[in-house]
């Protein structure tokens with residue numbers, strides 16, 4: 224049987240390659256950080272990870288993981304409701320709720336699972352989910368898994384959101400869902416307007432703050448803090464796999480009854496293993512650190528502003544961004560790949576994105592800043608952008 228299927232798969236793989244969309248994974252032989260070692264032995268400066276706060280290899284985080292490993296073991300070998308809940312799992316859930324100003328939290332193996340499991344138990348056939356067109360794949364899949372009616376509004380378009388809300392008035396409950404920070408442009412959702420419309424049209428609001436939790440907003444609570452709508456967002460989903468340590472794990476933090484019902488009915492929670500104690504112990508440490516001081520997020524914001532200012536001065540065209548993501552627009556797919564390749568030769572690791580990851584004709588290089596970067600790292604990156612940008616005729 225495999226013979227025919229094999230030929231089919233080979234054809235599919237070839238068509239991906241011919242379209243130039245085949246993803247090669249670059250192999251890293253060092254911990255995650257500002258400086259990483261590639262398999263070739265070359266050390267490069269890393270400007271494309273989600274290690275926004277530099278916690279992925281932070282000594283205090285590693286130590287907390289090691290302590291939890293020693294004290295609570297390696298794995299739970301159980302889902303939460305059978306014998307997979309330790310005291311530290313509950314401590315982490317409560318700490319997360321407090322940090323984000325919510326009532327309770329439910330942990331998942333990943334934010335993909337959190338989004339995959341949040342809609343189906345809450346939004347039933349007679350309800351409506353109203354989603355930003357550019358929302359993350361995990362939201363799209365989660366919404367697909369629920370029976371509610373689906374509405375989609377044009378990215379960040381409040382007029383279109385209002386049209387959809389009007390349309391959805393016939394439904395029982397409504398839930399607007401949006402990414403907090405959109406990862407390709409680095410723009411932040413217009414939460415004040417979204418919350419106003421939600422009030423006007425009697426809708427709940429959910430924000431996925433995976434690219435924001437820990438550093439966006441004055442004390443790093445996220446986009447709801449940034450936009451001063453902390454009491455107006457009903458449900459937040461986010462990841463422990465980006466700024467908050469970068470290992471893995473996701474969560475929904477929300478109103479008490481929302482979390483209570485998810486614990487009863489959310490399938491990726493009920494039918495998937497409990498988070499490993501090492502991750503839970505490390506995440507507790509991360510939230511302790513972020514509750515004590517805003518030093519890391521302040522440094523990240525300084526780094527981002529410094530990079531943006533220098534890169535704009537050189538004449539590069541960047542998308543307006545209020546996050547730690549800087550999209551340097553090139554508008555040409557091949558140019559984005561050439562530029563990334565040449566930057567790597569200069570020791571700067573960034574990624575070029577083009578259609579279908581971003582809209583046609585909007586190819587770019589995406590730079591992600593980190594609190595792990597020092598000023599000299601950024602200076603080196605800016606010099607490399609200047610040199611390669613001139614070589615390729617992007618700037619004069």
Ligand SMILES: *Cc1c(COP(=O)(O)O)cnc(C)c1O
Pocket residue numbers: 332333334335336338359361402406431432433434461462463464471472473
């Ligand atoms: C990264 C990301 C996710 C997935 O997070 P994981 O914990 O890695 O599954 C979900 N939503 C958004 C908006 C993301 O950026």
